Amino acid sequence: MSIRRRVLGVFSRRPALGGWGLLFPGGVWLLVFFALPMLLMLGVSLMPRGTYGGVEPGFTLEHYRRFVDPVYLQVLWRTVMWAGITTAICLLVGYPLAWAIAASRKHRAFLLFLVVLPFWTSFLVRTFAMIFLLRDTGLINSALLGLGVIREPVALLYTPFAVLSGLVYGFLPLMVLPIYASLEKLDPAMLEAAELLGARPVARFIRVALPLSLPGVIAGILLVFVPSIGSFLTADLLGGAKQVMIGNLVQNQFTSARNWPFGAAASFAVMALVLVAVWLTLRIRDRDDPEAAR
Amino acid sequence: MRPAPKWVLVIAGAGYLFLHLPVLVLVVFSFNASRYSMSWTGFTLDWYRALAGRADLWRGLRASLIVGTISTVAAACFGTLIALGLARGRFRGRRGIEGLLALPLVTPEVVTGISLLLLFVLIGMPLGLTTITIAHIAFNIAFVAVVVRARLAGMDRSLVEAALTLGADELTAFRTVTLPALWPGIAAGALLAFIMSFDDYVITSLVAGPGSSTLPVVVYGMARRNVEPTLNAISTIILLGTSALIYLADRLLRDRTVSARAAGPKQSR
Numbered sequence: 009m010s011i012r013r014r015v016l017g018v019f020s021r022r023p024a025l026g027g028w029g030l031l032f033p034g035g036v037w038l039l040v041f042f043a044l045p046m047l048l049m050l051g052v053s054l055m056p057r058g059t060y061g062g063v064e065p066g067f068t069l070e071h072y073r074r075f076v077d078p079v080y081l082q083v084l085w086r087t088v089m090w091a092g093i094t095t096a097i098c099l100l101v102g103y104p105l106a107w108a109i110a111a112s113r114k115h116r117a118f119l120l121f122l123v124v125l126p127f128w129t130s131f132l133v134r135t136f137a138m139i140f141l142l143r144d145t146g147l148i149n150s151a152l153l154g155l156g157v158i159r160e161p162v163a164l165l166y167t168p169f170a171v172l173s174g175l176v177y178g179f180l181p182l183m184v185l186p187i188y189a190s191l192e193k194l195d196p197a198m199l200e201a202a203e204l205l206g207a208r209p210v211a212r213f214i215r216v217a218l219p220l221s222l223p224g225v226i227a228g229i230l231l232v233f234v235p236s237i238g239s240f241l242t243a244d245l246l247g248g249a250k251q252v253m254i255g256n257l258v259q260n261q262f263t264s265a266r267n268w269p270f271g272a273a274a275s276f277a278v279m280a281l282v283l284v285a286v287w288l289t290l291r292i293r294d295r296d297d298p299e300a301a302r
Numbered sequence: 303m304r305p306a307p308k309w310v311l312v313i314a315g316a317g318y319l320f321l322h323l324p325v326l327v328l329v330v331f332s333f334n335a336s337r338y339s340m341s342w343t344g345f346t347l348d349w350y351r352a353l354a355g356r357a358d359l360w361r362g363l364r365a366s367l368i369v370g371t372i373s374t375v376a377a378a379c380f381g382t383l384i385a386l387g388l389a390r391g392r393f394r395g396r397r398g399i400e401g402l403l404a405l406p407l408v409t410p411e412v413v414t415g416i417s418l419l420l421l422f423v424l425i426g427m428p429l430g431l432t433t434i435t436i437a438h439i440a441f442n443i444a445f446v447a448v449v450v451r452a453r454l455a456g457m458d459r460s461l462v463e464a465a466l467t468l469g470a471d472e473l474t475a476f477r478t479v480t481l482p483a484l485w486p487g488i489a490a491g492a493l494l495a496f497i498m499s500f501d502d503y504v505i506t507s508l509v510a511g512p513g514s515s516t517l518p519v520v521v522y523g524m525a526r527r528n529v530e531p532t533l534n535a536i537s538t539i540i541l542l543g544t545s546a547l548i549y550l551a552d553r554l555l556r557d558r559t560v561s562a563r564a565a566g567p568k569q570s571r
Contacts, residue, residue: 030387031399034380034443038402041440045417052420101317104306108314111306121552126321128494128548130501132518133537136525137324140331140534147327150340180321196304209307238410240504245525255412259508262416272420275413282408 053272061266071273080257084277087254090168091236094175095183098232099225101176102183106224109184110191120188127181135245138174139165142246166248174242179235183228190224191217223293230289237281254278325541332534349535359536362520365431369506369516370499373438378492380439381446382484388447389454406444414441415508422509429511437509438499445498446491449555453487490554493547501544 053071055063074080109119126134141147144161152158164170194217202212218225240255247253252260254274261271306314335344353359388399406414418437422429461483465475503518510519517540524533 028387028393028395030383030390034384034447035399035402037380037440038406038443041418041421041436042406042414043402045414045421048420048424049417101313101320104310104313105317107310108306111304111310117556121549122318123321124552125545125548126325128497128551129325129544130518130537130540132501132503132522132525133328133540134325136533136537137328139525140328141324145340147340177320177324180317184317199304234408235410238412240410240412255410258412258416262419262508268420271416275416278410278413282410286408 049272049275053269053276055269057267057269061268063269068269071269072276074270074273075277080274083252083254083257084281086252087237087278088281090172090175090253091233093172094179094236095229095233097172097176098180098183099229102180102228103187103225105180106184106187106191109188110194123181123184123188127185131178131241134177135174135241138170138177138246142170142173165246166251168247168251170246171243171251171253174246175236175239178239178242179232182231182235186227186231187221187224190221194220226289226293230285233285234282237285238278254281328534329538329541332531332538334531337531349531350539352532353535353539356532358515358520359517362515362517365434365514366500366517369431369435369438370496373435373442373499374492374496376439377442377446377495378488381443381491381495382450382488384443384447385450385454386480388451403444403447406441407448411441411502411504412508415505418505419508429509430514433509433511434506434514434516437505438502441502441505442495442498446488446495449491449494450484450487453484457483486554490551493551493554497544497547497551501540 052063054067054069056066056068056070058064075084105123109116109123112119139146142164143149144163144165146164148164149158149161153161198216198220199212202216207215238255239253240259243251243253243256244259247256254277258271258274258278261267261274265271331340332349333345333347334342335346335348336342384399384403388396415437418433418440419429422433427433457480462475462479465479466472470478501518502516503522506516507519507522510516515523521533521536521540524530524536
């Protein structure tokens with residue numbers, strides 16, 4: 009028996025050992041450059057702020073307590089509300105979009121590619137494109153001025169409207185793809201059976217198609233809500249100084265405000281929101297579909 | 303499925319318009335001769351010519367290509383190994399590894415970036431291309447692993463078993479059966495990882511040091527100063543380049559369930 013065979017034999021008798029060998033390099037990388045930084049940040053969020061930036065030794069909860077301040081509560085509330093509105097709009101537009109793709113016979117692959125493409129193209133470039141449309145000298149204002157609808161440019165950029173447009177624009181594909189995936193699996197015979205049994209179109213949709221595509225809807229809600237909560241670039245470029253979301257607060261504390269511990273605490277506030285959203289979604293999914301729980 | 307009702311098609315059409323119109327407008331106006339107004343004053347390539355003379359953009363492109371290549375190769379290897387390791391069945395600590403893979407996908411980029419910045423500052427590592435590359439490998443590992451796992455899950459396990467029964471050892475079976483079947487998944491995962499690295503602004507800007515700006519960081523700086531026509535030109539070039547890669551990746555992931563799943567975890571930005 010060759011040495012190679014013998015070595016591999018050990019692996020196959022004890023698959024866990026071979027498994028760990030494969031997991032080792034990537035696992036260590038993620039431990040050192042993902043998990044460890046998170047732990048460091050937790051530590052920093054519990055320490056007093058240093059006089060010249062940085063932290064001092066000690067233990068305090070003051071940075072978490074600061075969130076009771078109405079200024080920061082407002083940022084948290086705004087973040088959750090905007091993420092919620094973004095998710096709702098994405099669902100209202102994304103469901104019909106996914107439906108149209110699933111119902112198309114000839115162009116399905118192309119229509120799907122048209123959803124995937126913007127999702128992968130540079131978020132930065134797409135946000136610029138939004139600025140280009142919305143600014144005072146942008147396409148929308150120029151068109152409205154040209155048509156004589158308005159006399160002076162309407163302020164669109166640096167408003168909540170701009171941020172919400174940017175968020176929907178950025179995350180709409182994340183709603184479409186999972187809904188499409190579950191609609192595609194839907195057996196047309198189910199809808200035909202409902203029709204034969206006398207269900208009208210609305211009833212067929214509400215009582216058959218919608219419940220069967222619910223896993224896709226739930227996945228889509230999660231996939232849009234989570235990145236909206238943590239988004240930074242959209243509010244940074246489209247929102248201006250007054251439309252701050254929690255991601256911008258985090259960045260600001262580490263760059264200009266130089267308050268590391270508060271920035272770290274704000275990071276955990278975002279993480280908490282994200283994890284609650286993930287947990288809730290998984291709960292709902294497992295309740296509806298015990299098989300997926302496994 | 304029967305044809306969708308009219309109102310569904312109308313909303314879908316509006317959705318497509320909303321998804322593509324802004325970028326199309328940007329591309330068209332990158333060829334507009336007028337510097338300030340939105341009126342079309344003639345076709346020009348001046349803004350593209352102006353790009354050629356900008357040393358900062360070339361340096362940024364070079365930095366992006368270096369970081370993108372190294373981080374893609376490393377993440378493709380690590381991610382594929384993790385996917386293979388997890389496919390070997392149940393063992394202690396499996397859930398921990400799965401959590402370690404899932405968390406980076408849901409963690410907001412700004413949080414990932416800040417925590418890495420903290421680490422680098424605390425261990426006294428100078429910020430530069432190295433720190434950017436380390437960060438990019440970290441966010442791409444989980445991503446490649448998810449794409450390859452999806453491919454692996456769709457693979458027919460009996461082929462490997464057949465090879466083993468016919469006398470191949472595990473390594474031979476892996477080389478001649480598993481790897482060729484897995485290859486499109488690995489290649490697509492690597493392509494998408496490269497795009498993620500090439501396009502990333504948020505994490506990169508946080509762990510970049512002076513003089514190590516990647517292309518998106520330079521471009522962001524341009525936008526902060528003034529939204530000028532050259533910005534439209536560079537944006538158009540970036541769009542063309544990444545669209546070609548996306549098309550390739552999409553071809554590789556033709557299996558639709560895989561592409562839908564692969565699209566899922568990408569984090570925004």
